[in-house]
Each structure stands twice: as C-alpha cells, then as structure tokens.
Amino acid sequence: MTTYIIRRILLMIPTILGITIMVFAISRVAPGDPVSLSMGPGGQLDAQRAADVRKARMALYGLDKPIHVQYAIWLKRVVQLDFGDSIKHHRPVIDLIAERLPVTITLNVISIIIIYIISIPLGIFSAVRQGRFSDKVSSVILFMLWSLPSMWAGQMLIGYFCGPTFKNWFPPAGLSSNFADALPFFPWLGDRLWHLTLPVICLSYSGFAYLTKQVRAGMLDNLRCDYIRTARAKGLDNWTVIFRHAFRNSLLPIITIMGTLLPAMIGGSVIIESIFSIPGMGRLAFEAITTRDYNVVMAVATTAGFLDLIGLLLADIAYAIADPRISFERIE
Amino acid sequence: MKKLELKIDNKNWGTSYGQLVWQQLTKNRTNLVCLWFIIVLFTTAVFAPLIANDKPFVVRMASTGSPQVEGKVYFPLFGALTANDYSVFLAAIVGAILLFSLRRNSRKVDPFLRPAVLWRQISICTVILFLGIILLQIFIPRKLDATDYRAMLAGGKATDAVFPLVPYGYGRTDIKVCQRPPNRNHWLGTDDVGSDVLCRLIHGTRISLSVGFVAVGISGIVGIIFGAIMGYFGGKIDFLGMRLVEIMMSVPTFFLIITIVAFFPRSLFNIMVIIGITSWTDDARFIRAEFLKLRNQDFVQAAVSLGLPLRSILFRHMLPNGMAPVLVSVTFGVAGAIFIESALSFLGFGVAPPTPSWGQMLSTGVSTTGEFLWWLSFFPGLAIFFTVTAYNLLGEGLRDAIDPKLRKAV
Numbered sequence: 001m002t003t004y005i006i007r008r009i010l011l012m013i014p015t016i017l018g019i020t021i022m023v024f025a026i027s028r029v030a031p032g033d034p035v036s037l038s039m040g041p042g043g044q045l046d047a048q049r050a051a052d053v054r055k056a057r058m059a060l061y062g063l064d065k066p067i068h069v070q071y072a073i074w075l076k077r078v079v080q081l082d083f084g085d086s087i088k089h090h091r092p093v094i095d096l097i098a099e100r101l102p103v104t105i106t107l108n109v110i111s112i113i114i115i116y117i118i119s120i121p122l123g124i125f126s127a128v129r130q131g132r133f134s135d136k137v138s139s140v141i142l143f144m145l146w147s148l149p150s151m152w153a154g155q156m157l158i159g160y161f162c163g164p165t166f167k168n169w170f171p172p173a174g175l176s177s178n179f180a181d182a183l184p185f186f187p188w189l190g191d192r193l194w195h196l197t198l199p200v201i202c203l204s205y206s207g208f209a210y211l212t213k214q215v216r217a218g219m220l221d222n223l224r225c226d227y228i229r230t231a232r233a234k235g236l237d238n239w240t241v242i243f244r245h246a247f248r249n250s251l252l253p254i255i256t257i258m259g260t261l262l263p264a265m266i267g268g269s270v271i272i273e274s275i276f277s278i279p280g281m282g283r284l285a286f287e288a289i290t291t292r293d294y295n296v297v298m299a300v301a302t303t304a305g306f307l308d309l310i311g312l313l314l315a316d317i318a319y320a321i322a323d324p325r326i327s328f329e330r331i332e
Numbered sequence: 333m334k335k336l337e338l339k340i341d342n343k344n345w346g347t348s349y350g351q352l353v354w355q356q357l358t359k360n361r362t363n364l365v366c367l368w369f370i371i372v373l374f375t376t377a378v379f380a381p382l383i384a385n386d387k388p389f390v391v392r393m394a395s396t397g398s399p400q401v402e403g404k405v406y407f408p409l410f411g412a413l414t415a416n417d418y419s420v421f422l423a424a425i426v427g428a429i430l431l432f433s434l435r436r437n438s439r440k441v442d443p444f445l446r447p448a449v450l451w452r453q454i455s456i457c458t459v460i461l462f463l464g465i466i467l468l469q470i471f472i473p474r475k476l477d478a479t480d481y482r483a484m485l486a487g488g489k490a491t492d493a494v495f496p497l498v499p500y501g502y503g504r505t506d507i508k509v510c511q512r513p514p515n516r517n518h519w520l521g522t523d524d525v526g527s528d529v530l531c532r533l534i535h536g537t538r539i540s541l542s543v544g545f546v547a548v549g550i551s552g553i554v555g556i557i558f559g560a561i562m563g564y565f566g567g568k569i570d571f572l573g574m575r576l577v578e579i580m581m582s583v584p585t586f587f588l589i590i591t592i593v594a595f596f597p598r599s600l601f602n603i604m605v606i607i608g609i610t611s612w613t614d615d616a617r618f619i620r621a622e623f624l625k626l627r628n629q630d631f632v633q634a635a636v637s638l639g640l641p642l643r644s645i646l647f648r649h650m651l652p653n654g655m656a657p658v659l660v661s662v663t664f665g666v667a668g669a670i671f672i673e674s675a676l677s678f679l680g681f682g683v684a685p686p687t688p689s690w691g692q693m694l695s696t697g698v699s700t701t702g703e704f705l706w707w708l709s710f711f712p713g714l715a716i717f718f719t720v721t722a723y724n725l726l727g728e729g730l731r732d733a734i735d736p737k738l739r740k741a742v
Contacts, residue, residue, distance in 0.1 A: 018579030023591065030595030147721040149671055151678045152713030155697050159704030166704060267586025271675055285587065286679060289594040301591040305583040312582070 004320055012309055019305040020078060023298050024071050083299035088291045093299045096284060101303065103175060104273070104280035108265050110196065111204040115261070119208045120254070123215025124247060130220060138212075145209035150268055154202045154275040161198065170198050173277035199276045203268060207261050214257055218250030225249075251322055258315035263308050345443055353656075356733035363729035366722040373719060377537040378424040384498035384531035387412045388481050391493040408477060409496070415472035419465045426461045430454065500528035502535040502688050511699075514707055521707035523696055529707060532688035533715055539677075539689045540670050540719060543604050547669040550608025552662050555615025560646045562616065563623025570620070577613045585610055589672060593681045600683050603676060607669050614661050622654030656734045663730055667723035674716050690716050 058064040062073060077083070083093035126135040159165065162172035171177065171194065180191050222228065223246050231241045270282035277283065281300055288296035347355075357363050376383065387409040393401040433453050441449050482499070484490045500518075506526035514521045520529040562573040580588075592606045626632055627650075635649045674691030676682045683689050690712040697709025 014575065015579055015582055018575065019583055022579060022583065022588075026592055026595055031597065143725070144721065147667070147717060147724050149674060149713060149716045149720065151675055151691065152694060152709070152717060155694055155709045156706075156713065159698050159706060159709060163698065163702045163704045165706075172702060263581070263584035264586075267584035270586055270590060271679065274679055285590060289590055289681065292594070294594070297591055297594045301583060301587055304587040308582050308584055 001320065005317060008313060008316055012313065015309060016306070017075075019309075020075055020302060021071065023301045023305075024074055026301075027294060027298055028067065028070075078302065083302075084295040086288075086296050087293045088287070088296075093295050096296065097281065097299055097303055100279060100281045100284045101307075103278060104266070104269055104282060105307070107196070107199060107203060107269060107273075107278065107280060108262075111200050111207070111265060112258075112261070114200065114204050115208040115211055116254075119212035120215055123212045124219055124242065126212070127216045127219035127223060128242060139216075142209040142212050145205050146213070148206065150202050150206060151271050151275065153205065154198075154272055157198050157202065158275060171195050175278055199272050199278055202272050202275070203265060206268070207265060211254070211257055211261065215250065215254055218253045219246055222246040222249045252319065255315055255319045255322060258318075259312055262311040262315075266304055266308060348438070348443065351438055353730070353733045357729055360729055360732075362725055363733075366726045366729070369718065369722045370726070373537060373541065373722075374424075376534055377541045378420055380535050380538055381413055381417050382409070383496055384500065384502065384528075384534040385409055385412075385496045386481070386499060386501035386504055387477065388493035388495045388499075391481055391484075391490050394489055394491045408479070408481060411475070412477045413472075414474065415469045418468045418472055422464045422468065423461060426457050426464075430457050498528065498531045498534065500531040502527060502532050503686050504528070504531075511705055513705075520711050521705075523693070523708055524699070524705075527688075529693070529711055532693055533690070533711060536688040536690045536693065536712070536715070539600065539683060539687065540673060540716070543600070543607065543673040544666040544670040544723075546604040547607035547611070547673075548662055548665040550605060551610075551612040551665060551669075552615055552658065554609065555612035556619050556651065556658065558612065559616035559619025560623055560651065563620040564627060564646060564650070566624065566627070573616070573620075577616055580610070580613045586672065586675070589676070590679075590681065593676065598681060598684070600687075603673060603682060607672050611665060611668065611672075615658050615665070618657040618661055619654060622657060623650060626650050626654055660727055660731045660734065663723055663727035667720045667727065670716065670723070671720050 055064070062070060065073075081094050083097075085091065086093050086096055089096060122138065126138050129135045158172055161167050161169045175195055176188070176191050177195075180188055183191065223242075228241060228246055231245050236245075266282075269280060270285055272278070273280045273282035274286045281303065284296060285300040285304075287293070288300065358367075389409050390405060390407055392405050393403060395403050430453065434450070437446055437449055437453075481490065481493055481495075485493050498519075504527055506522075508526065509518065509522050510524055510526040512518060512522045518528050518530070520533065522528055523532070558573060558577075562570045588610050589606055592610070593603070596602050596606070632645065632650060635645045640649075673682060674689070674694065677689040677691030678695045680692070680695070682692055685692065693712040694709050694716070697705055699705060
C-alpha cells in the first residue's frame with residue numbers, strides 16, 4: 001500500500017511540471033509585454049533613450065534571458081512558494097492564496113460529502129425500483145438538474161431568497177456576519193452554515209445529479225449479473241443482496257467519478273463564489289482577472305491544478321483501499 | 333449516340349450505418365423534440381434580424397412629407413442589414429441545401445458512388461458560399477440608418493409600416509421604459525437601459541450557437557488529429573500525447589479558460605478559440621481508443637500495404653469507422669461550450685455589453701441595490717437551460733442509437 005502511494009505521488013511530478021509549463025506558456029504567448037505596459041506611451045523620450053530604458057527594464061524583469069531560463073527562474077520561485085506580489089493588494093500572492101484556499105476547500109469538501117450522502121442511497125433506490133414511476137420521475141428531475149446552469153440557479157436563489165424583493169431569508173454575500181468572530185462556537189457555526197447553505201446547494205446539485213445517474217447505472221449492471229441471481233437463489237434477503245453484493249461491487253466506479261467531479265466543482269466554484277461574494281480562491285481569480293493582476297492569475301491556476309491532483313490522489317488511494325487487487329498488481 | 337440510362341434500383345441497397353443510427357435516433361420522441369428545438373433555435377439565430385428589429389419591413393411615406401419621398405414605399409429593414417447578415421442567410425441556405433441533398437443521396441444514389449457524389453456536392457456548395465460571401469461583402473454598402481420609424485409613424489410622416497414580430501433593436505436604449513416587468517409592449521420586460529429583453533434574447537441566440545459550433549469544431553479537429561496520431565502510431569508518441577492530455581485534464585477546465593482569458597484580449601473569436609483549444613482532450617481520448625482497436629484490422633493493413641499516404645489511411649479509411657464516439661462527445665461538447673460561454677459572459681469576461689449574450693443578460697438580474705428583477709435573470713437562464721438540455725438529451729439519444737454498449741464507456 002505504501003509503495004503504491006509513493007509510486008503514485010512520484011508519477012504526479014511530471015504532471016505538476018507540465019501544469020507549470022502550461023501556465024507559464026500561456027502568460028508568455030499572450031500579446032503585449034509587461035515592459036511596454038509599464039513604460040506607457042513613451043512621453044518625451046527620444047528613440048535611443050527609449051530603447052535604453054526598454055533594455056534596462058527588460059533586464060530588470062529578467063525578460064532579456066532566453067525563454068527556458070525564464071521558466072527555470074519562475075519555477076524555482078514557485079517551488080519556494082513565491083509567486084511574487086499582487087499588484088492590487090500589494091501583498092505576496094502566496095499570503096492571499098493561504099487566506100483564500102481554506103474557504104474553497106471547505107466549500108468543496110462539504111459539497112462533495114453532501115453529494116455522496118444524497119446520491120448513493122438515491123441511486124440505489126432508483127436502481128432497485130427500475131422502470132417504476134418513482135424511478136422515471138427521479139431520472140427526469142436528475143437530468144434537468146444536471147443540465148441546470150449553476151449561474152442561473154445561483155442568481156435565482158440569491159434574487160429570491162436574499163433580497164428585499166421576495167423573501168429575505170438568507171444573507172446575500174460573504175461567509176459570516178459582521179462581528180461573527182466574537183460569537184461563541186455554536187452560534188458562530190450556525191451563522192457560518194446559514195451563510196453557506198445557498199452556495200453549497202448551488203455547488204452540489206449538478207454533481208449529485210451526475211453521481212446518482214452513475215450509481216444507478218452501476219447498480220443496474222451489477223443487479224443483472226449471475227452472482228446476484230445466485231445470491232437470491234441461496235435465499236438471502238433482499239437488503240443483503242443489494243448492499244453486501246451489488247452495492248459493494250458498484251463502489252469502484254463511484255470512487256473513480258471523483259476524477260471527473262472534482263475539476264468541474266473547482267471550476268464551478270469560480271462562478272458560485274463570484275455570485276455569493278465568498279472570499280475563496282474562485283473569487284480571487286475573478287478579481288485578479290478583472291484587475292489584470294497577472295501574478296495572482298498564474299498562482300491561482302497553478303494552485304487549482306495542484307488541488308485537483310491532490311483530490312485525484314486521494315481518490316486513487318480510496319480506490320486502492322476499496323479494491324485490494326490494484327495495490328497488489330502495482331507492487332509486483 | 334444513345335443516351336446512357338441509369339436505372340435506379342434502390343430495393344437492395346440495404347441500410348447504411350448512418351441511416352441505421354438516424355432511424356434509431358428518430359424513433360425516440362424525446363430526441364425528435366430536441367432535434368426540432370435545435371432547428372428552431374438555428375432558424376431564430378440565422379434570421380434574428382428579421383424577427384427582432386426596429387426597422388420596418390415596408391414603410392409608405394405620407395403624402396404630407398417632403399416632395400421627394402411623398403407617397404413612396406421603402407424597405408428599410410433590408411437596407412439596414414449588413415453584408416454579414418446576408419452572408420449568414422446565404423450560409424444557412426447553402427447548409428440546408430446540403431442537408432437535403434444528403435437525404436436525397438441516401439435514396440437516389442448508389443452506395444458506392446455516394447462518397448464521390450457527396451464530395452462533389454460539398455465542394456460546389458463551398459465554392460458558391462465563398463463566392464457569394466465575397467460578392468456580398470463587395471456589393472452591400474455599409475450604411476447607418478438611424479431613422480426612428482415608429483416616431484415617423486406616430487408623427488404622421490409615414491402612413492403604413494409593417495414591423496417585424498419584435499419591433500425593437502437590440503442596442504436600443506430608452507430610459508423611459510427601463511426595468512419594466514413583462515407587459516403588453518415588451519413581452520419579456522426591459523432591462524436597466526430600456527432594451528427589450530425578448531429582442532436581446534433572440535439576438536443572443538446567435539452568439540451562443542456560433543460559440544457552441546465554432547468552439548466544438550476547433551476542439552473536434554484538434555482532438556481528432558491528436559487522437560488519430562496517438563492511436564495509430566502508439567508507443568512513444570502515444571505516451572507523450574497521453575501525458576499532454578493528462579496535464580490538460582488536471583487543471584480544472586474553467587480555471588484554465590479564465591487564465592487564458594485573463595491574458596488575451598476579449599473578443600468573440602478569442603473566446604471560441606480558447607474554449608476550442610481547452611476542450612479537445614475528451615475527443616482525442618475517444619478517437620485514440622477507437623484507432624487503437626482499428627489499427628490491427630485487415631482493411632487498415634490493406635491500406636498500409638497499398639502504400640497509401642498517411643493522411644488517406646488515417647482520415648479516409650480509419651476515421652469513418654471510428655467516428656461514432658466522437659459524434660457523441662461533440663454533441664455534449666456543444667452543450668458544454670454554450671454553458672462555458674454563458675458563464676464567461678456572466679462573469680463579464682465575454683463579449684462587450686452592447687452585443688447581447690445570454691450569460692451577460694442573466695447577470696443583470698440582481699441590481700446593485702439588491703433588488704431582484706426576476707425577468708432579467710429568468711428568461712436568459714431558461715434559454716441557456718433549454719439549449720444545454722436539448723444538446724445533452726440529444727447526446728444521450730445519439731449514444732444509445734450508436735451503440736447501447738457505449739452507455740458505460742462514454
């Protein structure tokens with residue numbers, strides 16, 4: 001098991017390098033260079049002077065070096081977790097990310113837990129009652145939820161439940177009320193949950209619709225198998241057949257789905273955090289792009305890639321735990 | 333010389349794979365509804381300026397006006413359309429003709445001749461299209477018609493006018509009627525500068541559908557080329573290619589897209605390209621899997637041993653046999669691209685405001701004072717939702733039609 005995990009982590013290194021190359025390449029392929037931006041229209045300088053200043057600036061930013069050297073320098077700083085300073089906040093980017101990352105992780109972890117808690121029983125339920133009315137209704141509703149654009153859902157929820165126009169039930173923005181830090185633990189938690197309800201709903205409904213469909217499909221495949229018939233013929237009761245035999249075997253694809261669910265959710269948190277003004281990484285990315293804060297943009301993209309890889313790693317470890325064959329195969 | 337007579341005997345032509353898939357697809361009523369919805373959407377997008385426009389089709393001047401225009405009949409709408417609008421009409425007509433000839437081919441043309449005939453039809457249509465667009469761009473003058481025909485009608489300068497269904501322009505601002513809920517004049521209400529929501533919705537169809545199609549076209553072409561090369565050669569090329577795909581897939585797509593959007597100037601074309609080059613990985617994976625299977629089949633070996641060029645082996649012999657899963661992923665891809673475009677416009681990274689886009693309209697629903705102008709969010713969102721759902725349903729239908737076993741793989 002340990003060997004498997006170590007091997008898996010080592011395999012991540014080329015991918016991480018690839019992500020950094022890609023982010024770096026995007027920033028360098030883009031039209032317009034920082035030197036001309038910082039120099040402005042040039043003013044009264046004559047051509048010779050302007051060229052000198054330009055050269056000096058290029059050397060200052062390290063842009064006079066060949067591209068791979070520039071990448072190496074950037075990578076060296078990234079490895080030391082130094083993404084430079086934010087232009088807007090005048091603070092090291094890494095501090096900003098350290099502040100915002102926990103918020104996004106909390107939001108996504110809560111959503112993923114909710115997704116799994118709801119969709120596994122629902123998927124099993126609709127697979128067992130395949131073809132009946134309740135299964136058909138739930139399939140249609142799930143399909144609609146899956147295609148429902150999250151910004152629409154978010155906008156409608158915030159408009160309906162958080163404003164003076166209709167119901168004023170939930171707070172429209174932020175993670176906690178003013179002075180929430182002064183509250184004792186449980187009221188503080190309540191306040192936090194009250195703020196998180198709508199964002200979590202928006203972030204999780206699409207994933208839960210998708211996962212339920214997959215659970216249902218996996219269960220149906222297994223319920224058709226011969227060993228289920230054998231188990232029933234043996235005289236096992238219905239619940240044992242469903243949970244101990246069919247469900248256990250359809251567990252693996254459910255774990256693998258983390259791989260498709262996670263990038264979509266991290267990407268989706270940009271939209272959700274922007275709608276609900278939650279100070280997370282997505283909101284940071286949104287602000288950085290509107291203010292053209294390039295250091296932050298690059299840092300956030302790299303971090304999002306890391307986050308995703310870590311999620312995939314956890315999913316793979318869970319997979320190896322759920323299916324002992326995998327780790328054994330890899331060791332040999 | 334006696335004229336050569338070709339007798340059409342289509343009794344024992346059998347059914348082609350494409351026809352089988354089509355039959356299977358159209359058997360299901362949901363798929364039919366989705367297909368019709370998409371056709372209606374396309375028609376709306378193509379003819380948007382004829383459906384929603386503040387210029388009348390026909391206007392007759394009053395006899396009390398100046399002597400030059402007295403009693404004359406004008407066609408302001410057709411004069412106000414730009415060369416681009418006419419090019420879009422032409423492209424739609426040529427596309428429709430091509431679709432009909434495809435249908436005709438399956439009944440009237442011998443299966444062995446079909447690829448050649450189709451190829452000829454496509455080339456003729458492309459030539460017509462390009463010539464037509466060039467001619468239109470040369471001969472249609474650029475002009476700005478700022479006349480307010482409704483005011484003319486009200487002021488008695490014109491006697492009769494026939495307006496389109498939605499008689500408002502999408503860039504029209506009218507501060508007197510801003511932020512009105514749906515009413516008799518404005519069926520879906522007006523936004524914060526007094527533009528008609530229905531009109532902007534109709535014109536927004538153009539942006540959404542064109543982004544969906546161009547982006548998916550780009551991602552499809554890139555994905556097919558990458559996937560075909562990876563699957564055909566295997567080995568090191570395959571390994572390197574798959575690592576690239578893995579890297580692309582490990583950055584959350586939306587983050588990747590907004591990162592690129594941050595660095596590049598914002599235009600419709602850039603957005604199409606950005607969505608296209610970030611979403612080819614699925615197509616490449618499916619094509620690769622198909623090509624890995626096909627590579628060892630006899631007809632591919634035969635093509636190789638005949639010494640055909642690589643291009644011919646990959647795209648004329650292998651691709652038609654491995655196209656099916658990509659068709660499915662392309663259909664889902666259109667839904668995805670439309671969604672991403674509206675998300676980008678929603679965040680303000682899309683096309684600039686006077687051009688209507690569903691996502692950008694959706695974002696105006698909650699005003700800065702926290703007031704909820706529900707019609708501004710509800711209708712554009714509904715449009716996005718229906719479009720995305722139609723493509724997703726069609727994708728599922730296509731998947732089932734192509735191969736019921738694919739249900740698990742894709």
